[in-house]
Amino acid sequence: MNKPALQQTPDGFYLNRTPWFAFILLCSIFALWAAAASMNDVLIAHFKKAFLLSDFQTAFVQSAFYLGYFFVAIPAALVVRRFSYKTTILIGLMLYLFGCALFFPAASTAKYGMFLMALFVIAAGLSFLETACNTYSTLMGPRETGTRRLNISQTFHPFGAMTGVYVGSFVMFKDTDATREQLAQMSASEAAAQQLQMIQSTLLPYKWMIAVLILMFILIAITRFPACKGNGTVSEPRASIGQSLGRLRRNPRFCFGVLAQFLYVGAQVGVWSFTIRLAMQMGGMNERSASWFLLTTFAAYFIGKMIANLLMRKMHPAKVLAVYGVLCIALLAYTILVPNITAVYAAVGVSVFLG
Missing domain, CATH: 1.20.1250.20 (MFS general substrate transporter like domains)
Incomplete structure (x- = not known):
């Protein structure tokens, strides 16, 4: 039995059926951003020893990361509005990829601030991805099953998070790593060499992530995605961002x-x-x-x-x-x-x- 042709509903937002390959790609992105976020929790413990940081200083990892969300979420929504969900996803993947690549100069210079900058860029990319994918997953099919599709997409999140923790911790952490007490007893040159080795061990998970992101970028780029942006007309002007925020603030x-x-x-x-x-x-x-x-x-x-x-x-x-x-x-x-x-x-x- 032939499937019905993929069509948008009269309002232009939903579809008569779910394009499953495109939807599975969309679900996979939920796992990708979860993996990045969960690896931060591993990095906090790793950087504490590698850079001899206090618990307060290690918290800058999450501060830098979530500042990316804070500053980029509204620009990401504007990109969705001006262009398309697919374009927003591709921009997010590029920023995510660029942030992962920044780990290499950060490791070569052994500068904590460089790592924080890389995490900010990764989070900026994830903000684009989350802004697009959460809404898009509800629209990619019939209206009555929109919530179910979002729930299906979100079940990929914990699997990505567990993968990020597993890969990050068992690649970065070694049973032979020196403790802070052992580092304190070493000569300055020996301690520096040990710390540099620990810093370099952060790179392998991000090498794998770069490979996965390149593959995902190509698949998203060559796959046809429906617009799902509505059939607004001139007689139905859209509210500006300022008007929308003002209305929400009064709610x-x-x-x-x-x-x-x-x-x-x-x-x-x-x-x-x-x-x-x-x-x-x-x-x-x-x-x-x-x-x-x-x-x-x-x-x-x-x-x-x-x-x-x-x-x-x-x-x-x-x-x-x-x-x-x-x-x-x-x-x-x-x-x-x-x-x-x-x-x-x-x-x-x-x-x-x-x-």
Whole structure:
């Protein structure tokens, strides 16, 4: 039986069926940006020793990364509006690729600031990708199954995150790496050589990432993607960005939603960024062993998302959110107050309810 020809719905936003190859490529991008974000959590532990940083200084990794999102999200939306979802995705992949390439001059100069610049550029690329892909995945098919397509796309995220942690930690961390105490006992030249070796070990995961990004860029470029941008006419003028932001600012639900998302991302980044450090302190283990807890964290996050999806079929989403929030607070309180290895398990458990 022949498939019906791919057509846009009368409003110009949705499609009569899902173009599966294009949709699978779109889903794969969710995994790619998750891998980049999760490798930051590995980099924090790695840079702490390689550059002899404090915990406060290592937090600049996430600061540089999320500043990229902050500054680029609205320009990315303007590109979608002016051109197309496909163009926005290709720009995002190019920036992501360029940011990964910046790791090589950063490693050769052994400058922490250069790595932060590279992470900012990567995040700028991811901002383009997320701005385009989240909306585009809902539009790539019939209107009534839009939410289902977004959920399918988002299930690729934890798999990408787990892959990023696994590859990053087991390539960067070596059981033979010197500890901070051992580095302190070495001569200046020996310590510098050890630190340079650790810095150079960050490159291999990003070499692999560059290869994957080049392949993905080519596949996206040669694949036909529908526009899904609506059939607006001159009689239906679009609001400017300023008008749209002004209208949203006057919507209290939107403002509270933005605040909730701000706090959620802060909690998520805070928990995930220091899981390895917590495991090292509470469990007396090295970075490679401690990274297993971070890997488990993303598995817990995936499980939590699946449970939440099931619960929301029978419960109001606000009730599920409230229960998850209370359980997060309880587990975080336990993590803060109990100074032993069980605090690490509680921190991992938090991710179940971050899902």
